[in-house]
Amino acid sequence: MSLYADEDLSAVQDIDTKTLPTIPHDPLQALAAALTCPPESPEQAEALIAAGQRFEEQPDRLPELCGQLLPMVVDGGESLLRSWTLDMVALAVGRSGLKVDVKLAVAQSSLDALNNMLLGGSIPTIKAVIPIFSTIYPMLFRLLATTRPPQQIYDIFLASKSRILAFALDPNIQPRNVGIKARAWKFLQRVLLAGTRAASADPRLQNKAGGNDPSVSMITRESPLNIMEMEDEANLLRTQLVTHMYSSDDPAILQPLFNTLPLLCKSRPTLAALLVSSMTSWTPAALEAAGRPAMQIRAVEKTMRLAMTHVVRQPSLTQFSAQLNDALLRQKLRMDSAFSHENVQRKAKREAIKRGMVVPVAESSEQAVKRVKLEIQPGSGSGKGPEFDVTTLPLETVIDAVMEGLGLVTEAVLETAFKNARQALLDNTADAMPVLGPSLNGEGLKAEVKGEERDEILDPLDMDVDDEDFLLQHAQEDQENVTFADITLPPPEIGSIPEIEDLVNLTLERIWSSGAELASLPDLEPQDGAKIAVQPKEMWMLLLARLATRGPDVKRKAIADFVSANFSDRSKFAAIWLNEEWYSQKLNGSGEYTINLETVLQACLATLDVKDKSLSNFLTSLPEIPLSAVHMLERLCEDVERSVPGLLALRDLVETRPPIRDPSLRTLLELCTHPERKTRFLAISTVRRWVPHSPMSDKVVSFAMGVYRRLVPTPKIQQGDDVEMEDGEQPDEEVYSKFLVETSKESVQQHLELVFALTKRREDLLDDIFSLYPKMESEIQDAVEAEISRLVQSMGATEKLLEVLRNFPQGAEKLALRVMTILSGEGSSQVLVTVVKGLMVERNLDPRFIIPVLGQLDKAEIEKQIPRIVTLLEEPDTRELVKTAFVSVLQKMTPADLLVALHSEETGLKVTIEAVGICFSLTTVFRSDVLATALQRICDLSSLPVIFLRTIIQAVTTYKSLVPFVANTVLPKLVLKRVWEVPQLWDGFMRLARLLGPASYGALVQLGRDQLREVVERQPALKTGLRTFLSGRPGGKAAWVEVSFYDDLKYTADR
Template sequence: MSLYADDDLLPSDNLAQASHPSSSTLAPTDPVSALAAALAQPAESIQQAEALQAAGQRYEEQPEKLPELCGRLLPMVVDGGESLLRSWTLEMVALAVGRSSLQVDVKSAVAQSSLDALNRLLHTGSIATIKAVIPIFSTIHPILFRILATSRPPQPIYDAFMSSKARILSFVLDPNAQPQNRGIKAAAWKFLQKVLLVGTRAPPADPRLQRGGSSSHDISIAMIGRDSPLNIAVLEEEVKLLQTQLVTQMFSSVDPAILHPIFNIIPVLCKARQPLASLLVPSMAHWTPAALEVAQKPAMQIRAVERALRAVLGHLGRTSIMASFHAQLNQAIVQQKQRMDLAFVKEQQERQLRREQRHQQSQTVPIPPAAPLAVKLEPAPHAVTGVKHPLEPESSADGAKRARRERQEADVSRLPLHAVVDAVIAGLGGVSADQLKKIFESAKKALVDQTPDAVPLLAVALGIGADGVKAEEDEVVNPLDMEVDDDDDLLFDEALPEEIEDEEITVTEFHLPTPGPIETGEKEELVTGALERICLSGDELAGLPDVDVKDGVALAVQPKEAWMLLTARLATRGLAGKRKAISEYISADFANRSKFAAVWLNEEWYSDMLNKTTNYPSHLDAVLSTLISSVEAKDRSLSSFLVSLPEIPPSVISTLATLCQEPERGLVGFIALRELIETRPPVRPIALNRLLELCTHPDRKIRYPAIKTVNRWVPESAMASAVIEYALGIMRRLVPASSEAEGADGMAVDGEKADEKPLPTSSFLTEITPDTVQQHVELAFALSRRRQEMLDDIFALYPKLEEPIAEQVESLLTPLVQSLGASPRLLEVLRHFPQGADKLALRVVTILSGEGASSVLVNLVKGLMSERELDPRFIIPIIGELDKAEIEKQIPRIVSLLGTADSRDLVRTAFAAALQKLTPADLLVSLHDEESGRRATVEAIGICFSMTTVFRSDVLATSLSRITDLPTLPIVFLRTTIQAVTTYKSLIPFIANNILPKLITKKVWENPPLWDGFVRLARMIAPASFGSLLQLPKEHLRDLLERQPGMKTGLRSYLEGKGMLKGQVNELFGEE
């Protein structure tokens, strides 16, 4: 990835959806078409959920298409959060490898192809996903075990198999495994059952094998071959450990939700693997709910666990395979029944005791002796038949009857005797004889009929025998004969009384007694239990789709989320002590409870505003610390959560800045900061400042995403000006203090001169060295890609920099220039670059011409060369684009570069480019103009001779011949000729017969430097040069021989061989 590309930090992870959703509610018969129709519906809507359900039915009808679906769709739902599509895809995978009618080899192929994706999903933090994936692994574990036991598949299959097994078993073995969820643990125990089955050898007498006729379907370690990557000894040790953990958890676990799956997996283990039965059956027989009682679990939960155990014991006791254990199982069942009966009686006694204590606390003050009873006798209304609903409001008559029943239980023996007598006499004094007679008859009838109004103490006084009154018996219910719903009936152990018709006595003046107070501990238990039930019910509702609002009104809280609002308001306005419990509940599974966290914290903030408290920041920090410790690298839940908060304290910004500096998870922090800056103006200044500081971090892995984050806001956003100003200010720090003070012009922002503002600071910037230059300029360079006006500031800054810093800036500018290309703005900057920025401009020109200079760039450079005294290096990048005449004109300027450091390679490069338009002979002839100085020309000619593949002997011959035809011979010509002869000996005849005669014709002796070279050349190529030397005038021949006396002997022999007389030779040599 590049800072100068327009990509975002994270690619979009949404599945491509059709542009026009289908309006039909009927799914096509073809599964693929049905799935396409489902994907065309709005994401996460009720319509999509229904369409996916219909598509699932089509795939269930045509299972042969499931393998292709799993292979293509499962990898697409691995990344991202929880969704309807992910849940549906996992259901299809479970269908393919489990319930479908596919062949075993097809299921095996699906299991292998899906293993990697399932393993990755298993390591996510989504509870719903993990709960769906573990049962799939329970299904495919024996399949994969068979593959690994009988063959050697690719190493990734084995690695994923071991990784997934370790991950699932950690939920059983590691109490700190995350996420903490009872449903996940229950599914993990089912997986542990599969591991124990395949890790234990099946006995030969297993009845299942006898029915099947083969042991091929019973997968165990007995199948492991020599080539298998599985180790039998390691697996056996693992099974021993799991057996120990199973028994240990059975006795030590205090969570009924864990004990149920433990008991449920035991029957299959005992029947399929007899060696395990000898361990598990005695363990179950000796199990007692001691741990649950110590943990003070409710009696209802303990009974539920006992029932589960009883069901397992009874099932095993009826199985013929377990005949050897029947006596032990029956004894365990009898002991358990006794234990449950005692527990039930004890519970009933405790309930009765609590009721009596509450009743005593609710007793009213005793009636004063002199107070008359306000009793009026009048016909009573007819009783309502049937039993009234417990929640139906009671009438005054019903309340009076209930009050009388309660008063019957009052202990009047504690009142003074005279007070009781006076009260009775005073009450009877207002009753006539007829009314009193009717009262007695009604009381007798009530005693005979056993109505709720009967008073047993009056039986003897009214002449009713003891046989007429039936003592009320408190029936003890056998807990083993109760149904699941009978627990609720136990809460109401008093039957609703049926009213007696024609009742004549009623109380007309009655006040409802004040309810008795509830103990603090019991009150806490009631509230805690209510909150737990609300939260658990809310978790179950989370899978429902959102309500599709058709009137355009967005719902902040969906109907399925109303429990969140209720619980949050209870905690913030009524149950302040439950805040910690809610915080722990959210932290246990933040990924699926982030919405609840947002609702709760919004209520906390509002409560702080009303009550002038400061609970919100502390609870937010607690939730945030838990979230950040478990957030994954590409999880967007953090940013979504923070955006939903009503206020962002500065501490949150600091926490996010710290998270950004983590190499693995920093991307989550950058996305969260970006969302806050864009959507929350109140925290924008502080958040933007922290993000800009991270743009100067010394670690590029942190600096890069920070720059990519702010880069999106330039040039059009509310943050653009602040980002640009900060980038230019940080870059301006590179200027030494003296240069900054001397500079007359400030750099510009938005076309205006920069004000004298203090330079921005960063905690990551210390001293300025070449190594820290990148931290200062990388942000500005990246922003220049989107706002090219900043290039003016870069060029204006460059002349003020010290040499080492400037060189580093040049090298760092390369990626920016490559990404921009020959843009109009960059060319404009080059056309008017400031004095002193020549090297930077040359670097830009060199980069732009790297793959061929455009005509616009060529004209720009040519114009600059004509307007300014620029370095000849400007010509080199574009020389290949000039015509022949222009190249020949610029050759002397290029040659003038020789003599400086590293100039030789630069000139060689220029010559190679020039040869695209010039012939080698043209270039060599041009070099002999000597406009750049004799020394530079000689060095340039030497460069040509070093290019042996280009300047061959024939090229040199042509060049030398053309040079000799020039009106004026160059001084260096003879040196070039001597170098050519030295390089190519084959040129000697050509030079002796063609070049030397031309030189003699041009009277080479008239130019002393040339004559010296001629003499030296003649000696080098002798005797080939003797024939040409005879063309010299006698005096110049004699001068040559005087300079080179060694040539006389050879020349004399040459002449005598030609038949010249000795006297003629002596005369020619000037000898006597």
């Protein structure tokens, strides 16, 4: 559940409230929450189911899960986590909607773990693993047929296939289980399909089948599979399939086996002739020989009939239609004959029962063995102790002795004795006691025969009426002539008061002890829409209530104790009794109603179960609810573990009892600010249903806004100062809640959750939220920004929210920015981008507003906003924010474009240097080739940026491979652009030359004489190397100026 979801509180009773506020939307987080629950507990089972639903909603997370979790559950015994993990693997490779390549990757990564579990002895695990292998077998076969994967995959493929086929064909394999064998036959079908060539009857479908229906025709030369071996295996499996059709006598095996036949006939026409012939000639002879019940044989016959019907409807198998139709007709006659024979046997058995004997039915040896093992044989009927003739004793003595003896015998022993006695009568053994026949046969055997006749359909025109005529005849013989005579009863004897009180107490005890036996009777159907408050079977409640209310207080105390002992089952009686008490109070003016109600509530609230709904029904059926009852419910709601019944009761009182509505609503609203979040959450879930369409809506909203206003500090007003208020403005009414303490950062959540939950239903509250935000203290504002995340995520970019963002008040920039950041978290809509653009034009807003929507802007707009984003570096702790912005920008422009844009000189030198440093930190993006492109483009600019030389030095320092490019390309261009005319660039040029060393000499000699002399003077380390470079130049290429300068340079170096 969530505070922003439209769910009712009654759903809380069916979930574990310890997992509140909601199941995480992220599947891995939902799984982590399930793993924190106690192992193998119902809570963990429910949490795993919820996590599975999350993975079904986001199947792209399944491959990651299977790879990490499956190896963890291989070892150990059965567990909820292992079963759940196998379900997720089956979901990933089966019906998850993932791409085939992804499913194949999951299958390969899971193969080893699945094979290990297949080799174990856990029956539930093997049952879950075999269907997974049935799903992935075609994918693995296609992989092995067309490529040569690692040898390990091929070995596991063969091992797992052999293991599963053994489950289907080997009668001695362990563990032996019918369920495992049935699933193995489905896998055998996949193996048989893959081992048979897909010669489709329709030539147009051959190419299509080739890609989706793997077969031996797909096997290539480099495949580890051998075509001959696969076809031989398929022929062997085909023979085993037909053999088991005739030899198996287990319906649990035959039914899944028959279900594989239609697909085999349809997909592999080469198998159709053999399989159709086997189906048409099959009979349930093996089942009959094994003594299987007629119902099981009929179920297997129906499965075979469905299989043949499915085959006969296939257009590609029309050549078998006559053969199949003839088999269907013969099967129908066979089933009708078996059904008639079964009816004759049942009728004969009923006749035998009526005559006191049963026709013995032959049973198989298997049934005889089961009877020896499972049934308790009746004894001889004679005891081992001394015998005594009980007819010599008085009847009362014998009855008392028998009843006392029966009291010492357990119920299980009695049931076994009754069963043995009935069986003895049916088998007509020496131990049979005919005197017990009417008692035992009248109930036990009649019920048994009735159960056997459940499947029989009798003709109402051919029913025997002998029994009814026989009963009618005896009824007529037993009739006697009855005459009425006048009789006068003697006057009653009035006993003493103690005797009368004892009689009344005895009467009360008998009424409430026997009244519960009437609860199983059906309710009276309402007529003409009238609803009866007290059903006829509940009249004992009304009688008992009136006796108690008309008597002394002692009776009331006894009734209160009676109700308190089991309030859940006796709440209806308690309501009837208290209604009588209220009526008696109105007549007599006594105050017993409120006292008794408080007594009952105090007793029941102490033991009330969290899922018990009787409390709400009880209170709403009372004629009057005192204020003390509301206070008692409030104390119940403050109990975190048992608050749900109290909240439901208060909710129903608010909705159905207007006289007590205000205090009940006030209690609920105060609980919405409870310091315990679980209690607060449930209370908010209760009251939000009344917003916006209910009489309570205005009060709920007013309270919520009052709590929110508490976050605004109250200004201190000096004595004598006047408070200015706008026209029509009324002072805000102060809201009180005993759970709200002084406003602090820790208590902000108590103030916000109610108003945020209501804002989802009444979006106009956003105006008040934004208007009050600027008046709050800084730390409170930070807490509000953190809490508003879930509200914005649940609302989305609604029209009202966008309107508020367009017109948010001065001082609410941080909150507006937070909302925009959340809305753009899953991709910015064009509407949000329009809003941000409009705000940037109309207001001088913080550049942070543009960052959430940078990815939606075009390249020109991004280049225009980059200088504003760079200015954020003037503030502390903004480096990561700017770095995030740069990453977003790279979706629409190249890294070289970004680096060129940063050299636009529209921002300060310091922040630009830091921005360029951020780019260099993204080494995976700003590689050496990217930097070379950017440097060359900057060189071609009409005006060189001041920081350009610093960027070159940083690039060369980071990537030494850029030295030749810079020396041979960039430096000559700088000389041509007369770099010495800009002092800052000239200083950077000389430092770069020193950094490059000999690589820069070629560019340096292109300088004028004065410039070169300045370089040598300011960078003395270059003198020696430059002199050597000049001396090595060809003499014919040296001009006299260079020679003259060389002499000066030589002189300078020597000196």
